[in-house]
Amino acid sequence: MPVTAQPPSGGAQLLDRTVILLDLVADGGVEGLSLKDLAARSGLNTATCHRILNTLVGHKLLARDDKKRRYRLGARMAIYGVRAARGPGIISRCEIALSRLRRRTGDTTHLMARFNHDSVCLDRRDGECIVPTLTGSIGGFVPLGVGPGSIAMLAFLDEDEQDYIIRANLGRYASYRNLTEDKVRQLIADTRRRGYAVDMGELIPGIAGVGLPIMKPGEKPGAALSFTLLCAKLTPGVFERYGALLKEEIDAIVGQ
Amino acid sequence: MPVTAQPPSGGAQLLDRTVILLDLVADGGVEGLSLKDLAARSGLNTATCHRILNTLVGHKLLARDDKKRRYRLGARMAIYGVRAARGPGIISRCEIALSRLRRRTGDTTHLMARFNHDSVCLDRRDGECIVPTLTGSIGGFVPLGVGPGSIAMLAFLDEDEQDYIIRANLGRYASYRNLTEDKVRQLIADTRRRGYAVDMGELIPGIAGVGLPIMKPGEKPGAALSFTLLCAKLTPGVFERYGALLKEEIDAIVGQ
DNA sequence: CACAAAATCTCACATTATGAAAAAAGAGGT
DNA sequence: ACCTCTTTTTTCATAATGTGAGATTTTGTG
Numbered sequence: 001m002p003v004t005a006q007p008p009s010g011g012a013q014l015l016d017r018t019v020i021l022l023d024l025v026a027d028g029g030v031e032g033l034s035l036k037d038l039a040a041r042s043g044l045n046t047a048t049c050h051r052i053l054n055t056l057v058g059h060k061l062l063a064r065d066d067k068k069r070r071y072r073l074g075a076r077m078a079i080y081g082v083r084a085a086r087g088p089g090i091i092s093r094c095e096i097a098l099s100r101l102r103r104r105t106g107d108t109t110h111l112m113a114r115f116n117h118d119s120v121c122l123d124r125r126d127g128e129c130i131v132p133t134l135t136g137s138i139g140g141f142v143p144l145g146v147g148p149g150s151i152a153m154l155a156f157l158d159e160d161e162q163d164y165i166i167r168a169n170l171g172r173y174a175s176y177r178n179l180t181e182d183k184v185r186q187l188i189a190d191t192r193r194r195g196y197a198v199d200m201g202e203l204i205p206g207i208a209g210v211g212l213p214i215m216k217p218g219e220k221p222g223a224a225l226s227f228t229l230l231c232a233k234l235t236p237g238v239f240e241r242y243g244a245l246l247k248e249e250i251d252a253i254v255g256q
Numbered sequence: 257m258p259v260t261a262q263p264p265s266g267g268a269q270l271l272d273r274t275v276i277l278l279d280l281v282a283d284g285g286v287e288g289l290s291l292k293d294l295a296a297r298s299g300l301n302t303a304t305c306h307r308i309l310n311t312l313v314g315h316k317l318l319a320r321d322d323k324k325r326r327y328r329l330g331a332r333m334a335i336y337g338v339r340a341a342r343g344p345g346i347i348s349r350c351e352i353a354l355s356r357l358r359r360r361t362g363d364t365t366h367l368m369a370r371f372n373h374d375s376v377c378l379d380r381r382d383g384e385c386i387v388p389t390l391t392g393s394i395g396g397f398v399p400l401g402v403g404p405g406s407i408a409m410l411a412f413l414d415e416d417e418q419d420y421i422i423r424a425n426l427g428r429y430a431s432y433r434n435l436t437e438d439k440v441r442q443l444i445a446d447t448r449r450r451g452y453a454v455d456m457g458e459l460i461p462g463i464a465g466v467g468l469p470i471m472k473p474g475e476k477p478g479a480a481l482s483f484t485l486l487c488a489k490l491t492p493g494v495f496e497r498y499g500a501l502l503k504e505e506i507d508a509i510v511g512q
Numbered sequence: 513c514a515c516a517a518a519a520t521c522t523c524a525c526a527t528t529a530t531g532a533a534a535a536a537a538g539a540g541g542t
Numbered sequence: 543a544c545c546t547c548t549t550t551t552t553t554c555a556t557a558a559t560g561t562g563a564g565a566t567t568t569t570g571t572g
Contacts, residue, residue, distance in 0.1 A: 012311040073340035081337010083395040084329035139339040
C-alpha cells in the first residue's frame with residue numbers, strides 16, 4: 001500500500017526525490033526502514049539518500065531510531081498533519097458525524113478521501129464487532145473502486161474521469177476477490193441507480209458495507225462516509241436504513 | 257505561533273528552504289499565504305519560493321487556492337500526518353485516555369507534546385463548557401512553561417535542560433499574564449513537590465488547569481495530559497482528584 | 513481602460529547536489 | 543578476542559542543478 005507513485009514535477013529534483021523517500025518511509029510502518037532498504041526501493045544512490053534523510057531528521061520531519069538505524073515519520077510531520085487534517089478540513093467536519101453514526105448503529109464507520117487513483121482512510125470509529133477492512137486502519141490505501149466508500153466516490157465522478165481511473169487501476173483490481181473492470185463498472189451503475197454504494201460480502205467474505213459520497217452540489221466528490229458490518233448481522237432493510245443515515249449526516253456536513 | 261524557528265541542518269540547502277516555507281504555510285491557517293507573503297517572511301527570493309512551492313503543490317504536500325492564489329497544507333501532508341500520528345505514536349496511545357478523562361469529569365482534556373522549546377497541542381476533547389485555551393485548538397503552540405501540561409513536562413526535565421529552555425524562551429514569557437522567569441521556576445518547584453502541575457487562573461483569568469507528564473521510568477517526558485476547567489467550578493479537592501485521574505491513565509499508558 | 517501589483521517565466525552563471533569510492537562503524541560467526 | 547562481511551557515513555572531483563535579477567504575463571483596482 002504505497003502512499004502513491006511519484007507524480008511528475010516542476011523543477012526541483014531534490015524535492016521530487018525527497019517525496020519519494022517520504023512516501024517510502026510513510027509506508028514503512030512501525031518498524032521503519034533502513035538506509036539500505038530506502039536506497040534500494042527508491043532506486044537512488046545511497047549517499048544521496050543518506051544526505052536527504054539526515055536533513056529530514058534534522059528538521060524532525062523524520063525520526064531515526066538510533067539503535068536500529070531505521071527511519072520513520074517524525075514529530076514535525078505529525079504537527080503538519082494535525083494542522084492539515086484538523087483545520088477547516090474534511091476530517092474535523094466529519095468527526096461528529098462519524099461518532100454519531102457509530103453510536104446509532106454500533107457498526108464501524110469510515111471517512112474515506114480521494115487521492116489520485118486511490119482512496120485513503122482518513123478516520124474511522126470501530127464498531128462493537130471487530131471487522132477486517134481492506135484499508136486496514138487510518139492512513140491505509142485502496143485503489144478507487146474497491147470497497148463501498150471508494151465506489152461511492154468513483155460512481156459520482158464524470159464518466160471520462162471514471163474511465164481514466166479505472167484504466168489506471170486495471171492491473172490492481174485482480175488482487176481483490178471477485179473484482180474485475182466489468183464488476184467495477186457494474187457496481188458504479190448500481191450505485192448511481194440506488195444512490196448509495198453497497199457491498200454484500202463480495203470483497204471480503206462475510207463483511208458487508210454501505211457508502212455515500214460527500215459532495216457539494218455541482219462539485220466532484222472528494223470524500224465519502226461508509227459503514228462496514230458483518231453479513232451475519234444483516235437484516236431486511238439495513239442497507240436502506242444505513243444509506244438514509246449516511247445521507248442525513250452528509251447533508252448536514254455539506255450544508256454548512 | 258510559529259511551528260518553530262529553522263534549526264541548522266546538514267547538507268541540503270533546498271530542503272532547509274523548503275522546511276522554512278512549510279513552517280510558514282503551516283502557520284498560515286485557514287486563509288493561506290500568498291507567494292509574496294511567503295517570500296517576504298522567509299527572506300527567500302520570490303522566484304525560488306515560487307519554484308519550491310510549485311513543486312510542493314505538484315506533490316500535493318501543499319494545496320493552492322487557484323482563485324486567491326494562496327498556499328495551504330495539502331492532502332499528502334494530511335496523509336503523512338494521519339500516518340505519523342496514528343501509528344504506534346503517542347496520539348493513538350492517548351485517544352482512549354483523553355476521551356475517558358473527558359467523560360469522567362465533563363472537562364476539557366488536552367494531549368500536549370514537547371517540540372523543541374515549545375509544547376504543541378496534539379489532541380483534545382472539549383468539555384461541557386467551552387473554555388478558552390492558550391494553544392487554541394489542535395496544532396497550536398505555546399512556549400514550554402506556559403500552561404499546566406507544558407509546565408508538567410518542563411518540571412520533570414533535568415535542571416540543565418530546564419535552564420536552557422527557560423533561557424531560550426525568556427523573551428516570550430512576557431506576553432503571557434503574570435509570567436516571568438521567576439514565576440516559571442516557582443511553578444516548576446511547586447510541580448515537582450506536588451507531583452502534578454496546577455494553574456489556578458493565573459494565565460487566563462477564570463481558567464484553571466491540572467497537568468501531568470507522560471514519562472517512562474528513567475526517560476524524559478515527551479508529552480503530557482492536562483485538564484482545563486472554569487475556576488467557577490472549582491471545589492475543594494478537585495486538583496487532587498484530577499491529578500489522581502491523570503496519574504491513573506498515564507500509568508496505564510506508560511505500562512503498555 | 514489604464515495603471516499598479518503580483519505572479520510567472522527566462523536564462524547565464526556558479527553554487528549546490530551528485531555519486532563513486534574510501535573510511536568507519538556495526539553485526540555476526542568461530 | 544579476532545577476523546569477516548554488511549551497512550552506514552564521509553570525502554571530493556565533477557557537472558548538473560538550483561539560483562535570482564530581470565523581463566513578461568496575468569490579475570486586480572481605481
